[in-house]
Amino acid sequence: MTLPRPRRVALGAGTSQTPEIPLMRLLDIQNLTVSFSQHGGLVQAVRGMTLHIDQGESLGIIGESGSGKSVTCMAALRLLREPPARITADRMVLADVDVLKARGAELAQLRGKAAAMIFQDPMTAFDPSFTIGHQIVETILAHRSARKAEARSEALGLLARVEIKNPAAVLDSYPHQLSGGMLQRAMIAMALSCRPKILFADEPTTALDVTVQAQILQLIKDVQIEFGMGLVMVTHDLGVIAETVDRVLVMYGGRVMEQAPVQDLFDTPAHPYTVALLASIPGRTGGRRRLTEIPGASPNPANPPTGCPFHPRCPVAVARCSQDTPVLRSTAPGRDVACWRAE
Amino acid sequence: MMQTALELRNLSKTYHIRAGGGLFPAVNTLHAVRGVSLILPRNKILGLVGESGSGKSTTGLMALRLLEPTGGQILVGGADITGLDHKALKPFRRKMQVVFQDSYSALDPMMTLAQIVAEPLHIHGLGSAREQTDQALDWLVRVGLDRSYGSRYPHELSGGQRQRVAIARALILRPDVLVADEPTSALDVSVKAQIINLLQDLQAEMGLSILFISHDLSVVRSLTDSVAVMLAGRIVEQAPTEAIFADPQHIYTRSLLDAIPALNPKDRQRRSFISPAQIEAGTPRYSAAALGIPPSDVPGLVQVSPDHLVEAVVTP
Amino acid sequence: MIRYILKRAVSILLTFVTVSVIVFLMMHAVPGGPFDGNDMPVSKEVRDKLMASLGLDKPLYVQYFKYMWGVFHFDFGVPFQSPGETVLQLLARAWPPSLILGGLGVVIGATIGILLGIAAALRRNSWIDYIASTLATLGLTIPVFVISMMLILMFAVFLGWLPAKGWDKPNSWYLPIAAYAMIPMATYARYTRSAMLDVLNKPFVTVLRAKGLSERRIIFQHVLRNAALPMVAVFLPMFIGTATGSIFVEAMFRVPGLGAYFVSSITLRDYPLEMALILMITMMFCLAYLLTDIVYALLNPRIRFGGKS
Ligand SMILES: Nc1ncnc2c1ncn2[C@@H]1O[C@H](COP(=O)(O)OP(=O)(O)OP(=O)(O)O)[C@@H](O)[C@H]1O
Ligand SMILES: Nc1ncnc2c1ncn2[C@@H]1O[C@H](COP(=O)(O)OP(=O)(O)OP(=O)(O)O)[C@@H](O)[C@H]1O
Ligand SMILES: [Mg+2]
Ligand SMILES: [Mg+2]
Numbered sequence: 001m002t003l004p005r006p007r008r009v010a011l012g013a014g015t016s017q018t019p020e021i022p023l024m025r026l027l028d029i030q031n032l033t034v035s036f037s038q039h040g041g042l043v044q045a046v047r048g049m050t051l052h053i054d055q056g057e058s059l060g061i062i063g064e065s066g067s068g069k070s071v072t073c074m075a076a077l078r079l080l081r082e083p084p085a086r087i088t089a090d091r092m093v094l095a096d097v098d099v100l101k102a103r104g105a106e107l108a109q110l111r112g113k114a115a116a117m118i119f120q121d122p123m124t125a126f127d128p129s130f131t132i133g134h135q136i137v138e139t140i141l142a143h144r145s146a147r148k149a150e151a152r153s154e155a156l157g158l159l160a161r162v163e164i165k166n167p168a169a170v171l172d173s174y175p176h177q178l179s180g181g182m183l184q185r186a187m188i189a190m191a192l193s194c195r196p197k198i199l200f201a202d203e204p205t206t207a208l209d210v211t212v213q214a215q216i217l218q219l220i221k222d223v224q225i226e227f228g229m230g231l232v233m234v235t236h237d238l239g240v241i242a243e244t245v246d247r248v249l250v251m252y253g254g255r256v257m258e259q260a261p262v263q264d265l266f267d268t269p270a271h272p273y274t275v276a277l278l279a280s281i282p283g284r285t286g287g288r289r290r291l292t293e294i295p296g297a298s299p300n301p302a303n304p305p306t307g308c309p310f311h312p313r314c315p316v317a318v319a320r321c322s323q324d325t326p327v328l329r330s331t332a333p334g335r336d337v338a339c340w341r342a343e
Numbered sequence: 344m345m346q347t348a349l350e351l352r353n354l355s356k357t358y359h360i361r362a363g364g365g366l367f368p369a370v371n372t373l374h375a376v377r378g379v380s381l382i383l384p385r386n387k388i389l390g391l392v393g394e395s396g397s398g399k400s401t402t403g404l405m406a407l408r409l410l411e412p413t414g415g416q417i418l419v420g421g422a423d424i425t426g427l428d429h430k431a432l433k434p435f436r437r438k439m440q441v442v443f444q445d446s447y448s449a450l451d452p453m454m455t456l457a458q459i460v461a462e463p464l465h466i467h468g469l470g471s472a473r474e475q476t477d478q479a480l481d482w483l484v485r486v487g488l489d490r491s492y493g494s495r496y497p498h499e500l501s502g503g504q505r506q507r508v509a510i511a512r513a514l515i516l517r518p519d520v521l522v523a524d525e526p527t528s529a530l531d532v533s534v535k536a537q538i539i540n541l542l543q544d545l546q547a548e549m550g551l552s553i554l555f556i557s558h559d560l561s562v563v564r565s566l567t568d569s570v571a572v573m574l575a576g577r578i579v580e581q582a583p584t585e586a587i588f589a590d591p592q593h594i595y596t597r598s599l600l601d602a603i604p605a606l607n608p609k610d611r612q613r614r615s616f617i618s619p620a621q622i623e624a625g626t627p628r629y630s631a632a633a634l635g636i637p638p639s640d641v642p643g644l645v646q647v648s649p650d651h652l653v654e655a656v657v658t659p
Numbered sequence: 660m661i662r663y664i665l666k667r668a669v670s671i672l673l674t675f676v677t678v679s680v681i682v683f684l685m686m687h688a689v690p691g692g693p694f695d696g697n698d699m700p701v702s703k704e705v706r707d708k709l710m711a712s713l714g715l716d717k718p719l720y721v722q723y724f725k726y727m728w729g730v731f732h733f734d735f736g737v738p739f740q741s742p743g744e745t746v747l748q749l750l751a752r753a754w755p756p757s758l759i760l761g762g763l764g765v766v767i768g769a770t771i772g773i774l775l776g777i778a779a780a781l782r783r784n785s786w787i788d789y790i791a792s793t794l795a796t797l798g799l800t801i802p803v804f805v806i807s808m809m810l811i812l813m814f815a816v817f818l819g820w821l822p823a824k825g826w827d828k829p830n831s832w833y834l835p836i837a838a839y840a841m842i843p844m845a846t847y848a849r850y851t852r853s854a855m856l857d858v859l860n861k862p863f864v865t866v867l868r869a870k871g872l873s874e875r876r877i878i879f880q881h882v883l884r885n886a887a888l889p890m891v892a893v894f895l896p897m898f899i900g901t902a903t904g905s906i907f908v909e910a911m912f913r914v915p916g917l918g919a920y921f922v923s924s925i926t927l928r929d930y931p932l933e934m935a936l937i938l939m940i941t942m943m944f945c946l947a948y949l950l951t952d953i954v955y956a957l958l959n960p961r962i963r964f965g966g967k968s
Contacts, residue, residue: 036499038495038499039494043499062531063531064531064533064534065501065502065503065504065507065529065530065531065534066500066501066503066504069501070501070502071501120502120529121445121447121502121529123444123445123447123448124445124447124448165396165619169360169371173360177358177360178396179395179396179400180395180400180444180445180525181395181396181558182395182396184395185395203502203528203529206525206528206529206558207395207444207525207528207558208395208558209392209393209394209395209558209599209602210558210560210599210602210603210604211394211598211599211602211616211617212394212395213558213602213604214602214604214614214616215616217604218613218614236503236529236530236531236532236535237604238532238606239603239604239605239606240604242604242605242606242607242608242610242611243604243605243608243611262608263608263609266606266607266608276533277531277532277533280532280533280535280536281532281561281606282532282535282536282539282561282562282564282565283561283565288543288565288566288567288568288584289565290540290543291535291536291539291540291565292533292536293533293534293536293537293540294533297487297489298487298488298534300489300491302491303491
């Protein structure tokens with residue numbers, strides 16, 4: 001079966017920008033809390049989160065499984081069902097829209113176009129009853145008046161750009177006919193289809209082999225430069241962080257532990273949790289062996305510890321850590337740490 | 344002689360895909376897996392890595408008879424299970440468990456986590472309801488979740504929490520063979536280490552054999568005994584783990600190892616990628632004389648050193 | 660797809676034949692015969708003659724093949740209880756009212772039920788949700804004859820708007836159809852609600868929202884399409900009921916339908932009619948399941964194109 005390799009389409013045609021234009025703030029979140037009410041209890045998923053992203057900037061979010069990374073992204077787009085979710089924030093502005101006040105149509109306009117999201121689990125992200133092509137085309141048509149055929153050929157080009165080898169066949173495939181990695185790439189194509197100003201990428205490359213992963217990361221970086229997209233990259237893969245982002249935010253138990261430029265974070269991690277996290281990266285050298293884990297259990301979000309959430313597992317904790325919650329404070333330009341022991 | 348836990352012989356899977364609509368559409372044939380042979384020895388961990396879409400999940404599902412192979416044989420502990428019907432398969436099902444790549448769809452949304460994890464015990468009628476729940480809660484703790492998670496529902500979990508529930512569910516029956524498809528892809532490095540250590544402990548403790556499908560090469564390197572590399576439905580290289588990482592022979596294996604992201608932002612680089620055509624052209628060549636086998640110009644798996652198989656052309 | 664349908668069709672034919680054999684055997688295994696009733700005592704001689712004239716003295720398998728031979732030529736014989744017409748003529752006379760009653764009842768009940776179910780799922784825990792679930796519970800728990808009785812009391816006796824019985828005037832249709840519609844309405848309301856909620860909780864719905872699709876499009880194109888799958892499985896088999904009407908509703912409202920014959924064909928040992936009715940129901944069920952399978956496959960790409968189960 002041979003298929004013509006479609007022409008590659010440029011994503012950000014005509015959006016080149018000059019550096020003199022002041023960078024626009026794309027996302028500004030202050031003191032976000034998200035909790036879920038749940039049979040007789042309250043799960044505190046995010047407890048006071050502050051973050052911001054400018055045009056063209058890329059921010060990495062790392063942290064424990066269950067620390068609230070996905071929930072933060074979903075809250076920024078108001079994608080959580082409320083109730084059971086309850087969202088509060090001092091300020092939550094996405095592309096000049098107050099997300100907490102926006103409703104129906106205004107939110108729909110924002111989603112997909114101003115801000116797109118790549119979801120963590122590619123295999124459940126597509127509607128099983130429609131083809132991949134249909135689902136990409138409908139995204140394009142939701143935000144732009146174009147003819148169906150145009151949208152279709154655009155979708156074809158996008159699939160080729162995410163390194164799918166036979167885009168025409170994939171376009172007409174149903175989700176169950178594709179592998180995890182193919183679905184993940186299709187989702188990336190779909191997220192990029194409307195040239196979003198900001199992209200939330202929640203574990204965008206977990207289902208990809210490292211070669212394709214490298215190509216996709218390169219694509220995301222290219223696209224970012226092409227039209228000044230802001231990027232929020234959520235991942236557990238510290239290699240991906242090292243390769244793609246400018247700034248990193250470390251989360252634990254629903255709170256920000258540390259924020260730093262990427263190089264500083266790898267060179268001089270300041271928070272004990274970050275230190276422990278970097279220490280558990282499996283090595284790149286040979287031999288079967290046991291891996292380093294952080295001793296102790298993750299905090300239970302339904303019943304979080306008082307004080308610093310990390311104190312029960314922290315090797316340098318003092319009495320104060322279990323009583324007062326450390327606030328995020330600046331230790332050097334661009335670096336913030338929430339720890340009583342950090343200098 | 345080493346005992347084998349699972350053996351695949353020349354396994355293949357073909358899909359027929361309709362192109363276009365209508366009553367009599369054209370049908371394309373897709374060879375998702377073409378002639379894969381693998382041996383998973385008892386008490387060993389075999390890594391299966393490779394190109395996305397190369398047929399790893401398909402192979403894993405067929406190995407457990409969760410998907411019907413188009414051709415080939417599956418042997419579990421020496422017994423051929425390829426043609427067995429549902430009933431004859433049941434005793435094998437208990438000994439063989441799976442962690443699916445999409446852990447979400449494998450978890451019934453209407454059941455609590457305790458029920459989900461206890462279900463295999465229930466299906467096989469092991470223990471009283473109380474004991475089942477108790478064991479389930481213990482397993483939640485072993486995969487790093489609290490007992491209090493027992494009363495939660497799948498949609499209330501983060502990606503990594505869900506993956507751990509799927510792992511607990513697969514291990515609760517203490518199977519002989521585990522097929523784990525990307526079991527750690529959603530876990531942070533510390534929890535990942537915890538799960539990997541747990542798998543190693545179980546392997547030592549109860550002789551578990553694992554077919555470990557993953558894109559995470561550093562995990563593969565620290566966990567597995569040997570590795571098979573897949574490309575476009577075939578195995579192109581297979582060797583003990585250290586040999587694969589230290590001395591890769593196939594151009595695709597090398598391109599994989601080259602693409603592992605650097606762990607330091609300083610080492611960022613714009614990479615150049617090997618195209619499929621280059622891979623095609625780069626098929627390794629060995630001289631027949633050196634290997635002591637007859638020449639062949641169709642690429643096939645040849646043994647280039649003890650235990651090291653590579654898809655190659657053998658020149659006269 | 661075509662192979663799939665053919666395969667199903669063959670298995671349905673087998674079912675049909677099996678059912679006919681079993682029913683035939685059971686019918687004759689029950690002690691007694693058409694002329695053993697007390698209301699019409701006949702001498703043994705006369706009875707033997709009658710039996711012989713009807714072919715009932717032959718071995719069972721001969722009778723069976725003779726009957727089935729007739730069936731394949733659309734000859735179902737003559738009903739013992741009304742020898743003036745053939746079974747086919749009797750069906751042609753008595754079936755239409757049952758079909759209309761059942762058909763309209765199911766269509767109306769299902770439509771209302773589906774709409775209620777959708778509304779209830781979209782506005783969970785609102786007043787409409789409570790009304791829908793109350794109606795559904797009532798419809799499924801109160802027996803049909805009680806519902807019929809309440810309708811008659813209300814609309815025929817107290818209000819005097821509609822006739823309490825009969826089938827000849829158009830306005831006599833309202834009450835029996837309303838009574839008949841209750842069960843399908845309740846069933847569909849419940850199924851639709853839970854099928855919708857099931858789909859609404861799927862992760863892909865969140866993805867659709869994140870793409871910026873309008874809520875209307877998400878519900879009517881994606882959610883309903885996926886919720887339709889489990890609903891189809893209930894929908895068509897329920898239609899069968901329509902073929903036979905409801906014995907209770909027909910009796911309560913004196914509708915001259917098939918209902919009464921079901922009872923009489925069994926009590927009077929009217930073999931030809933009994934056999935014809937049972938074969939008819941079997942056929943309807945088989946057709947409904949075949950249709951269900953086809954529609955299900957059409958809606959579900961996993962079956963249409965094969966794949967992981
Ligand atoms: N719908 C929900 N109801 C109740 N609790 C929830 C819900 N969604 C998420 N949570 C909880 O909120 C916490 C944060 O979840 P989140 O998905 O943001 O984690 P995460 O940081 O993305 O983790 P991972 O890396 O494993 O994906 C978790 O403890 C999770 O159990
Ligand atoms: N039901 C199906 N119908 C048609 N094609 C299918 C079906 N299931 C899988 N395929 C195809 O088979 C090939 C192998 O898929 P598989 O899921 O095994 O890949 P994989 O190696 O697990 O990839 P990944 O690493 O991306 O998960 C892919 O090309 C996929 O499109
Ligand atoms: Mg997450
Ligand atoms: Mg896979």
